[in-house]
Amino acid sequence: MFRPLDPLLHSELRLAVVSLLAGVESADFTFIKEQTRATAGNLSVQIDKLAQAGYIAVTKGYKGKKPQTLCRITPAGIEAFRDYLEALKSYIPTSMR
Protein backbone atom coordinates (compact mmCIF):
# COMPACT_ATOMS: atom_id res chain seq x y z
CA MET A 1 0.00 0.00 0.00
CA PHE A 2 2.20 2.81 1.24
CA ARG A 3 5.78 2.53 0.03
CA PRO A 4 8.54 3.57 2.43
CA LEU A 5 10.07 6.97 1.85
CA ASP A 6 13.86 7.28 1.91
CA PRO A 7 14.33 9.27 5.13
CA LEU A 8 17.33 11.02 3.65
CA LEU A 9 15.20 12.57 0.97
CA HIS A 10 12.08 13.01 3.07
CA SER A 11 13.31 16.28 4.53
CA GLU A 12 12.12 19.57 3.14
CA LEU A 13 15.57 21.08 2.73
CA ARG A 14 17.37 17.99 1.48
CA LEU A 15 14.56 17.36 -0.97
CA ALA A 16 14.85 20.91 -2.27
CA VAL A 17 18.61 20.57 -2.66
CA VAL A 18 18.34 17.32 -4.58
CA SER A 19 15.45 18.61 -6.68
CA LEU A 20 17.50 21.69 -7.54
CA LEU A 21 20.61 19.71 -8.36
CA ALA A 22 18.60 17.30 -10.50
CA GLY A 23 18.00 20.14 -12.91
CA VAL A 24 21.46 21.65 -13.21
CA GLU A 25 24.98 20.48 -13.93
CA SER A 26 26.20 21.91 -10.63
CA ALA A 27 25.40 24.64 -8.11
CA ASP A 28 27.39 26.34 -5.42
CA PHE A 29 26.55 26.71 -1.74
CA THR A 30 25.46 30.32 -2.00
CA PHE A 31 23.17 29.69 -4.95
CA ILE A 32 21.56 26.71 -3.24
CA LYS A 33 21.19 28.78 -0.08
CA GLU A 34 19.41 31.53 -2.00
CA GLN A 35 17.14 29.21 -3.95
CA THR A 36 16.11 27.21 -0.92
CA ARG A 37 16.07 30.18 1.47
CA ALA A 38 17.83 28.02 4.02
CA THR A 39 20.17 29.26 6.71
CA ALA A 40 23.85 28.54 6.06
CA GLY A 41 24.10 26.31 9.13
CA ASN A 42 21.18 24.15 8.20
CA LEU A 43 22.29 23.92 4.58
CA SER A 44 25.82 22.98 5.56
CA VAL A 45 24.55 20.12 7.71
CA GLN A 46 22.11 18.82 5.11
CA ILE A 47 24.64 19.01 2.28
CA ASP A 48 26.97 16.97 4.43
CA LYS A 49 24.35 14.30 4.94
CA LEU A 50 23.59 14.08 1.25
CA ALA A 51 27.30 13.85 0.51
CA GLN A 52 27.82 11.16 3.16
CA ALA A 53 25.07 9.14 1.51
CA GLY A 54 26.73 9.56 -1.87
CA TYR A 55 23.71 11.36 -3.27
CA ILE A 56 25.72 14.46 -4.12
CA ALA A 57 29.40 15.18 -4.74
CA VAL A 58 30.92 18.22 -3.10
CA THR A 59 33.99 20.01 -4.40
CA LYS A 60 35.64 22.66 -2.33
CA GLY A 61 37.58 25.16 -4.34
CA TYR A 62 37.98 28.89 -4.85
CA LYS A 63 36.14 31.38 -6.97
CA GLY A 64 38.74 34.12 -7.16
CA LYS A 65 39.94 34.48 -3.61
CA LYS A 66 36.77 33.27 -2.00
CA PRO A 67 36.02 29.71 -1.02
CA GLN A 68 33.40 28.00 -3.08
CA THR A 69 31.55 24.80 -2.35
CA LEU A 70 30.30 23.23 -5.56
CA CYS A 71 27.68 20.52 -5.48
CA ARG A 72 26.43 18.16 -8.12
CA ILE A 73 24.06 15.25 -7.96
CA THR A 74 25.51 11.76 -8.46
CA PRO A 75 23.95 8.86 -10.39
CA ALA A 76 23.07 7.29 -7.03
CA GLY A 77 21.42 10.55 -6.05
CA ILE A 78 19.38 10.65 -9.24
CA GLU A 79 18.24 7.09 -8.71
CA ALA A 80 17.32 7.71 -5.08
CA PHE A 81 15.38 10.80 -6.10
CA ARG A 82 13.49 8.88 -8.79
CA ASP A 83 12.68 6.13 -6.32
CA TYR A 84 11.52 8.67 -3.77
CA LEU A 85 9.18 10.30 -6.27
CA GLU A 86 7.83 6.89 -7.26
CA ALA A 87 7.21 5.93 -3.64
CA LEU A 88 5.58 9.28 -3.02
CA LYS A 89 2.89 8.43 -5.54
CA SER A 90 1.61 5.73 -3.22
CA TYR A 91 0.54 8.51 -0.85
CA ILE A 92 -1.43 10.38 -3.48
CA PRO A 93 -4.97 9.06 -3.85
CA THR A 94 -5.82 8.51 -7.51
CA SER A 95 -8.78 10.80 -7.00
CA MET A 96 -6.43 13.64 -6.12
CA ARG A 97 -3.76 12.99 -8.71
Add this chain to the structure above:
Amino acid sequence: MFRPLDPLLHSELRLAVVSLLAGVESADFTFIKEQTRATAGNLSVQIDKLAQAGYIAVTKGYKGKKPQTLCRITPAGIEAFRDYLEALKSYIPTSMR
Protein backbone atom coordinates in the same frame (compact mmCIF):
# COMPACT_ATOMS: atom_id res chain seq x y z
CA MET B 1 10.55 28.30 -6.23
CA PHE B 2 10.16 25.68 -3.51
CA ARG B 3 6.90 26.00 -1.65
CA PRO B 4 6.92 25.29 2.08
CA LEU B 5 5.59 21.89 3.14
CA ASP B 6 3.17 21.73 6.06
CA PRO B 7 5.36 20.04 8.69
CA LEU B 8 2.35 18.28 10.12
CA LEU B 9 1.77 16.44 6.89
CA HIS B 10 5.41 16.06 5.94
CA SER B 11 5.83 12.96 8.07
CA GLU B 12 5.68 9.52 6.55
CA LEU B 13 3.17 8.12 9.01
CA ARG B 14 0.92 11.17 9.31
CA LEU B 15 0.91 11.49 5.53
CA ALA B 16 -0.12 7.85 5.19
CA VAL B 17 -2.90 8.30 7.74
CA VAL B 18 -4.29 11.37 6.01
CA SER B 19 -3.93 9.81 2.58
CA LEU B 20 -5.80 6.75 3.80
CA LEU B 21 -8.55 8.77 5.46
CA ALA B 22 -8.93 10.91 2.35
CA GLY B 23 -10.26 7.87 0.53
CA VAL B 24 -12.69 6.49 3.08
CA GLU B 25 -15.56 7.72 5.17
CA SER B 26 -13.84 6.63 8.35
CA ALA B 27 -11.34 4.08 9.62
CA ASP B 28 -10.55 2.67 13.02
CA PHE B 29 -7.24 2.55 14.83
CA THR B 30 -6.58 -1.11 14.12
CA PHE B 31 -7.32 -0.79 10.42
CA ILE B 32 -5.07 2.24 10.09
CA LYS B 33 -2.38 0.42 12.02
CA GLU B 34 -2.56 -2.53 9.65
CA GLN B 35 -2.61 -0.47 6.50
CA THR B 36 0.28 1.74 7.53
CA ARG B 37 2.21 -1.03 9.30
CA ALA B 38 2.89 1.41 12.12
CA THR B 39 3.42 0.49 15.74
CA ALA B 40 0.49 1.26 18.04
CA GLY B 41 2.55 3.74 20.08
CA ASN B 42 3.70 5.71 17.09
CA LEU B 43 0.24 5.69 15.53
CA SER B 44 -1.38 6.83 18.76
CA VAL B 45 0.97 9.81 18.97
CA GLN B 46 0.57 10.80 15.32
CA ILE B 47 -3.21 10.48 15.38
CA ASP B 48 -3.20 12.76 18.39
CA LYS B 49 -1.20 15.38 16.52
CA LEU B 50 -3.49 15.27 13.52
CA ALA B 51 -6.49 15.57 15.82
CA GLN B 52 -4.91 18.49 17.73
CA ALA B 53 -4.45 20.27 14.41
CA GLY B 54 -8.06 19.63 13.47
CA TYR B 55 -7.06 17.60 10.42
CA ILE B 56 -8.91 14.55 11.64
CA ALA B 57 -11.77 13.91 14.07
CA VAL B 58 -11.42 11.09 16.53
CA THR B 59 -14.36 9.33 18.13
CA LYS B 60 -13.82 6.90 20.95
CA GLY B 61 -16.53 4.33 21.30
CA TYR B 62 -17.07 0.61 21.56
CA LYS B 63 -17.40 -2.12 18.99
CA GLY B 64 -19.18 -4.73 21.04
CA LYS B 65 -17.30 -4.77 24.27
CA LYS B 66 -13.99 -3.59 22.84
CA PRO B 67 -12.87 -0.03 22.65
CA GLN B 68 -12.74 1.43 19.19
CA THR B 69 -11.05 4.62 18.05
CA LEU B 70 -12.68 5.86 14.88
CA CYS B 71 -10.99 8.49 12.72
CA ARG B 72 -12.25 10.57 9.88
CA ILE B 73 -10.66 13.40 7.96
CA THR B 74 -12.14 16.88 8.43
CA PRO B 75 -12.67 19.53 5.76
CA ALA B 76 -9.62 21.34 7.17
CA GLY B 77 -7.67 18.13 6.81
CA ILE B 78 -8.72 17.68 3.21
CA GLU B 79 -7.72 21.23 2.42
CA ALA B 80 -4.36 20.86 4.14
CA PHE B 81 -3.73 17.64 2.27
CA ARG B 82 -4.59 19.26 -1.06
CA ASP B 83 -2.29 22.17 -0.29
CA TYR B 84 0.48 19.81 0.71
CA LEU B 85 0.20 17.90 -2.55
CA GLU B 86 0.21 21.16 -4.49
CA ALA B 87 3.32 22.37 -2.67
CA LEU B 88 4.98 19.02 -3.24
CA LYS B 89 4.81 19.57 -6.97
CA SER B 90 7.31 22.40 -6.64
CA TYR B 91 9.89 19.79 -5.66
CA ILE B 92 9.28 17.63 -8.72
CA PRO B 93 11.27 18.81 -11.73
CA THR B 94 9.07 19.03 -14.82
CA SER B 95 11.50 16.69 -16.53
CA MET B 96 10.72 14.01 -13.96
CA ARG B 97 6.98 14.54 -13.69
Add this chain to the structure above:
DNA sequence: ATAAACTACTTTATAAAATAAACCAAATAA
Protein backbone atom coordinates in the same frame (compact mmCIF):
# COMPACT_ATOMS: atom_id res chain seq x y z
C1' DA C 1 47.46 50.82 8.12
C1' DT C 2 43.73 49.35 10.66
C1' DA C 3 39.26 48.74 12.19
C1' DA C 4 34.52 47.49 10.69
C1' DA C 5 31.69 44.94 8.09
C1' DC C 6 30.90 41.25 4.95
C1' DT C 7 31.39 36.45 2.65
C1' DA C 8 31.35 31.67 2.95
C1' DC C 9 31.04 28.63 5.42
C1' DT C 10 31.55 24.97 9.98
C1' DT C 11 30.77 23.61 14.58
C1' DT C 12 28.19 23.22 18.55
C1' DA C 13 24.02 23.68 21.23
C1' DT C 14 19.08 23.49 21.63
C1' DA C 15 14.47 22.35 20.32
C1' DA C 16 11.38 19.41 18.13
C1' DA C 17 10.14 15.10 16.09
C1' DA C 18 9.92 10.23 15.38
C1' DT C 19 10.21 5.90 17.23
C1' DA C 20 10.48 2.34 20.59
C1' DA C 21 9.77 0.41 24.94
C1' DA C 22 7.04 -0.11 28.76
C1' DC C 23 2.74 0.01 30.66
C1' DC C 24 -2.49 -0.50 31.54
C1' DA C 25 -7.29 -2.11 31.56
C1' DA C 26 -10.55 -5.04 29.87
C1' DA C 27 -11.75 -9.21 27.33
C1' DT C 28 -11.08 -13.83 25.84
C1' DA C 29 -8.85 -18.41 25.96
C1' DA C 30 -6.64 -22.30 28.24
Add this chain to the structure above:
DNA sequence: TTATTTGGTTTATTTTATAAAGTAGTTTAT
Protein backbone atom coordinates in the same frame (compact mmCIF):
# COMPACT_ATOMS: atom_id res chain seq x y z
C1' DT D 1 -7.83 -18.82 37.56
C1' DT D 2 -4.04 -17.43 35.43
C1' DA D 3 -2.17 -16.55 30.94
C1' DT D 4 -2.75 -14.31 26.57
C1' DT D 5 -4.70 -11.16 23.43
C1' DT D 6 -6.84 -6.76 22.11
C1' DG D 7 -6.76 -1.95 21.91
C1' DG D 8 -4.81 1.22 23.07
C1' DT D 9 -1.77 5.26 26.15
C1' DT D 10 2.29 7.04 28.42
C1' DT D 11 6.99 7.67 28.96
C1' DA D 12 11.71 7.38 27.49
C1' DT D 13 15.19 7.32 23.98
C1' DT D 14 17.02 8.33 19.69
C1' DT D 15 17.14 10.99 15.67
C1' DT D 16 16.47 15.18 13.17
C1' DA D 17 16.02 19.95 12.29
C1' DT D 18 17.14 24.39 13.41
C1' DA D 19 19.42 28.16 15.47
C1' DA D 20 23.23 30.35 17.54
C1' DA D 21 27.89 31.01 17.77
C1' DG D 22 32.40 30.64 15.90
C1' DT D 23 36.23 30.51 12.19
C1' DA D 24 38.99 32.07 8.37
C1' DG D 25 39.65 35.08 5.25
C1' DT D 26 38.13 39.38 2.14
C1' DT D 27 36.55 43.79 0.98
C1' DT D 28 35.51 48.50 2.19
C1' DA D 29 36.01 52.71 4.49
C1' DT D 30 38.96 55.88 7.27
